[in-house]
Amino acid sequence: DIVMTQSPDSLAVSLGERATINCKSSQSVLYSSNNKNYLAWYQQKPTQPPKLLIKWASTRESGVPDRFSGSGSGTDFTLTISSLQAEDVAVYYCLQYYTSPHSFGQGTKLEIK
């Protein structure tokens, strides 16, 4: 099974500053036949279900602000929030869907400094 490891576990960033969250998979999630990385990012705010932000490692979901971006390939991925807003306080999770069982990272809690 693929293990997803996020870093850091928690992060405090000032409003307007950049936030960077990392996700590493125990094996590659890049499917060579279509050159797609099977990696998604989610945002979860308290008492809410997770919300899909990024799919295919770097494709922003419709309606997601462009300050959110995803990058990386193979085993190493990054979610970047270019200019942190107060409403971005949440826990962020990566998910690999390359192979079953799919698996989430342990989550990164993002707070305002």
Next chain:
Amino acid sequence: EVQLVQSGAEVKKPGESLKISCEASGYSFTSSWIGWVRQMPGKGLEWMGIIYPGDSDTRYSPSFQGQVTISADKSITTAYLQWSSLKASDTAMYYCARTGVGGTFFDYWGRGTLVTVSS
């Protein structure tokens, strides 16, 4: 509009059985995988398994294989998560979610069903 409406909160005793539901609408139920995610109190998300209602093909995480049963009734576009004998450690929020094309990422989520198991 895709909607996933989950059944209400449950309070059960250890050893009891339970079946929670997720009613889907707004898309072709038999053409997308639908799955379940556990979130224990104060913890992260755990992928439990998915089912393809079109042919009932089901995939489980090894962590949940044999502990729960995932099923679907395509006549009423509803997916289920079932326990035969609950434990206190099953206390959690359970989310149902639909996958994108080909059983990929979860794109639409239900609001969650809180299951509390306590003597």
